[in-house]
Amino acid sequence: MKIKALTANEAMAEAMRQINPDVVAAYPITPATEIVQHFASFVADGLVTTEFVPVESEHSAMSACIGAAAAGARVMTSTASQGLALMHEVLYIAAALRLPIVICEINRALSAPINIHCDHSDTFGARDSGWIQIYSEDSQEAYDSVIQAVKIAEEAFLPVMVTADGFILSHAMQRIEVLEDEEVKEFLGEPKTPYTVLDTDNPITVGPLDLQDYFFEHKRQEAEAMRLAPPIIEKVGKEFGERFGRYYGLVDPYRLEDAEVAVVVMGSTAGTAKEVVDKLREEGKPAGLLRMRVLRPLPLKEIVENLRDKKVIGVMDRAEGMSGFGGPLYTEIRSGLYDVPSHPPLYNYIYGLGGRDIKPEEIEEIFKELFDAAAGKEIPLVNYKGVRE
Amino acid sequence: MPFDLKELSKEKDLFAPGHRACAGCGPAIVMRQIMAVAGKDTVVGFATGCMEVVSTIFPYTAWRVPYIHVAFENAAAVISGVEAAYKALKRKGKINKKINFIAIAGDGGTYDIGIQALSGALERGHNFLYVCYDNQAYMNTGIQRSGATPLGAHTTTSPAGDVIPGKVQWRKDLTEIVAAHGIPYAAQASPSHWNDLMEKVKKALETEGPAFINVLAPCPVGWYFSPERTIKIAKLAVDTLFWPLYEVENGKHRITYKPRKPKPVEEWLKEQGRFRHLFQEKNRWIIEEFQRQVNERWERLLRLEEASL
Numbered sequence: 001m002k003i004k005a006l007t008a009n010e011a012m013a014e015a016m017r018q019i020n021p022d023v024v025a026a027y028p029i030t031p032a033t034e035i036v037q038h039f040a041s042f043v044a045d046g047l048v049t050t051e052f053v054p055v056e057s058e059h060s061a062m063s064a065c066i067g068a069a070a071a072g073a074r075v076m077t078s079t080a081s082q083g084l085a086l087m088h089e090v091l092y093i094a095a096a097l098r099l100p101i102v103i104c105e106i107n108r109a110l111s112a113p114i115n116i117h118c119d120h121s122d123t124f125g126a127r128d129s130g131w132i133q134i135y136s137e138d139s140q141e142a143y144d145s146v147i148q149a150v151k152i153a154e155e156a157f158l159p160v161m162v163t164a165d166g167f168i169l170s171h172a173m174q175r176i177e178v179l180e181d182e183e184v185k186e187f188l189g190e191p192k193t194p195y196t197v198l199d200t201d202n203p204i205t206v207g208p209l210d211l212q213d214y215f216f217e218h219k220r221q222e223a224e225a226m227r228l229a230p231p232i233i234e235k236v237g238k239e240f241g242e243r244f245g246r247y248y249g250l251v252d253p254y255r256l257e258d259a260e261v262a263v264v265v266m267g268s269t270a271g272t273a274k275e276v277v278d279k280l281r282e283e284g285k286p287a288g289l290l291r292m293r294v295l296r297p298l299p300l301k302e303i304v305e306n307l308r309d310k311k312v313i314g315v316m317d318r319a320e321g322m323s324g325f326g327g328p329l330y331t332e333i334r335s336g337l338y339d340v341p342s343h344p345p346l347y348n349y350i351y352g353l354g355g356r357d358i359k360p361e362e363i364e365e366i367f368k369e370l371f372d373a374a375a376g377k378e379i380p381l382v383n384y385k386g387v388r389e
Numbered sequence: 390m391p392f393d394l395k396e397l398s399k400e401k402d403l404f405a406p407g408h409r410a411c412a413g414c415g416p417a418i419v420m421r422q423i424m425a426v427a428g429k430d431t432v433v434g435f436a437t438g439c440m441e442v443v444s445t446i447f448p449y450t451a452w453r454v455p456y457i458h459v460a461f462e463n464a465a466a467v468i469s470g471v472e473a474a475y476k477a478l479k480r481k482g483k484i485n486k487k488i489n490f491i492a493i494a495g496d497g498g499t500y501d502i503g504i505q506a507l508s509g510a511l512e513r514g515h516n517f518l519y520v521c522y523d524n525q526a527y528m529n530t531g532i533q534r535s536g537a538t539p540l541g542a543h544t545t546t547s548p549a550g551d552v553i554p555g556k557v558q559w560r561k562d563l564t565e566i567v568a569a570h571g572i573p574y575a576a577q578a579s580p581s582h583w584n585d586l587m588e589k590v591k592k593a594l595e596t597e598g599p600a601f602i603n604v605l606a607p608c609p610v611g612w613y614f615s616p617e618r619t620i621k622i623a624k625l626a627v628d629t630l631f632w633p634l635y636e637v638e639n640g641k642h643r644i645t646y647k648p649r650k651p652k653p654v655e656e657w658l659k660e661q662g663r664f665r666h667l668f669q670e671k672n673r674w675i676i677e678e679f680q681r682q683v684n685e686r687w688e689r690l691l692r693l694e695e696a697s698l
Contacts, residue, residue, distance in 0.1 A: 056509030060466035067470025
């Protein structure tokens with residue numbers, strides 16, 4: 001193990017170097033560009049044996065990844081925002097062809113207006129594409145999760161995107177514990193891919209036309225793979241913890257057990273919110289936090305177990321779902337708690353769009369409003385924090 | 390060395406019979422001709438389109454070689470990935486044999502929606518062959534105009550109406566666009582001249598780096614002709630100089646077949662229902678313009694050939 005000062009971009013690129021994938025097909029986009037740059041340097045310096053395909057667009061990046069994975073290669077790429085949106089069509093195909101591709105995704109707002117800073121609207125846009133989604137609280141987790149993602153993808157035969165918040169993590173230096181190359185190699189083992197189009201003695205047809213009499217069965221199987229993914233993610237997180245000392249699960253509860261009021265967050269905001277929880281606890285207020293590390297598959301059991309007995313819940317969304325009724329995480333958590341008898345009231349806080357900072361004081365305000373609600377005060381269901389109205 | 394039909398007929402078709410192409414389908418003939426040369430150690434990457442739809446209706450497949458279809462616009466990108474994986478795995482000693490990589494798409498998937506992915510793959514220099522079966526419109530979705538549709542042609546999105554007489558634009562010269570990438574081999578072929586086509590496929594597959602062949606693939610349904618006339622119409626396209634057979638090898642143009650006595654383009658046009666309206670008196674000027682364009686392009690090609698000597 002080595003200690004290094006790295007940004008999330010550098011940490012994810014370092015993980016990619018250690019994974020040494022067979023093929024990387026990628027296209028630059030702010031704020032994920034550095035990942036491709038660093039990786040290109042690794043290739044140029046002979047530090048990896050990867051075949052690097054510097055494609056002409058993100059659509060082609062994912063298309064080439066699909067081709068390479070279908071040829072039995074271990075395959076990775078990186079992107080953000082508009083890039084992920086441009087991949088949208090082929091994301092579904094990667095998942096449905098059950099190809100274990102890994103994306104290092106840096107969260108950035110979607111146009112318009114054009115903006116290069118963090119929010120989660122890009123990966124929320126890919127929520128239903130059949131990809132496992134893992135969100136990172138910090139760069140250490142981004143690094144650790146990228147390594148785990150390869151193993152998860154190759155066990156679930158589903159593609160995985162690991163995300164880190166744009167600029168907040170992608171460009172901020174952090175102390176990172178980096179594993180030895182050998183440790184990563186040993187942890188991952190040889191690539192496991194579901195089939196190969198390179199076996200010309202046993203030709204297969206990949207991506208056939210699938211009509212009314214088979215399509216449904218195939219989608220049903222894909223859905224089943226997603227349903228079976230949580231134990232795989234947990235197993236890999238546990239194994240990673242046992243080997244390297246950092247354990248990961250589907251969700252990350254913080255001072256939640258005896259909390260009366262809880263917020264649900266994703267990404268780097270969790271770090272700030274945990275500080276606020278500590279402060280409130282010092283003041284004797286029973287505050288807690290649930291960080292969603294995995295959004296797809298939706299950890300329904302964990303949502304229920306962790307939140308069922310809370311008095312009031314606030315869901316913080318760094319995305320606007322344009323549903324007319326709150327952000328996308330809000331509707332997910334709200335739906336997750338539906339089966340809990342007398343489920344707690346849930347309030348939504350949409351914040352931080354386009355990289356707008358979220359300050360500890362603002363999170364404190366959110367908690368204050370939630371405690372007020374717990375005391376019987378009426379507050380709106382959907383709220384915007386930190387916006388000029 | 391010309392191909393021997395008798396010998397070829399003994400080989401098992403790698404594009405198997407039983408697929409669901411229409412009677413007289415030009416592209417289906419092209420598939421057989423390509424695969425007869427390519428042989429079994431070939432991976433085919435397909436764009437969405439007629440040939441994809443008719444050949445792989447699950448749980449059936451007409452492909453006796455590995456085949457991958459992902460989407461419409463990305464055949465070149467997908468085959469780039471397959472070829473990259475092959476290189477990586479070969480380097481690691483996981484695979485040894487020589488494999489051909491062929492991307493196949495129609496004119497919609499090549500001239501229009503797929504041109505970016507094609508251009509990128511050519512520029513990156515992957516070792517692959519891209520075949521465009523050019524049937525001059527979006528036939529799979531029901532005969533809509535494409536960048537390959539010729540002047541005056543009736544399609545369902547360039548209909549011959551009372552005011553507008555079919556497609557009002559000339560077509561893209563995709564073969565030249567591709568050749569302008571400076572790739573080692575680009576060619577135009579027609580299934581009517583099967584030996585020429587197969588020689589080109591052979592040459593393309595032996596080429597190190599990207600190769601491209603644009604094959605005219607008449608469509609009885611979209612061009613409105615009787616299915617037994619497919620090859621005749623392909624031949625007329627060559628003999629009227631509408632579809633010159635030529636190749637561009639390392640930047641040098643060579644016309645591989647020069648009709649001794651070129652026919653007026655009208656003879657090709659009149660065989661097809663999509664041009665029927667051009668023979669009305671008020672539209673005759675389009676035929677003249679068509680002929681002018683064909684002449685001009687042929688002259689240009691002759692000059693390019695001469696400059697290559």
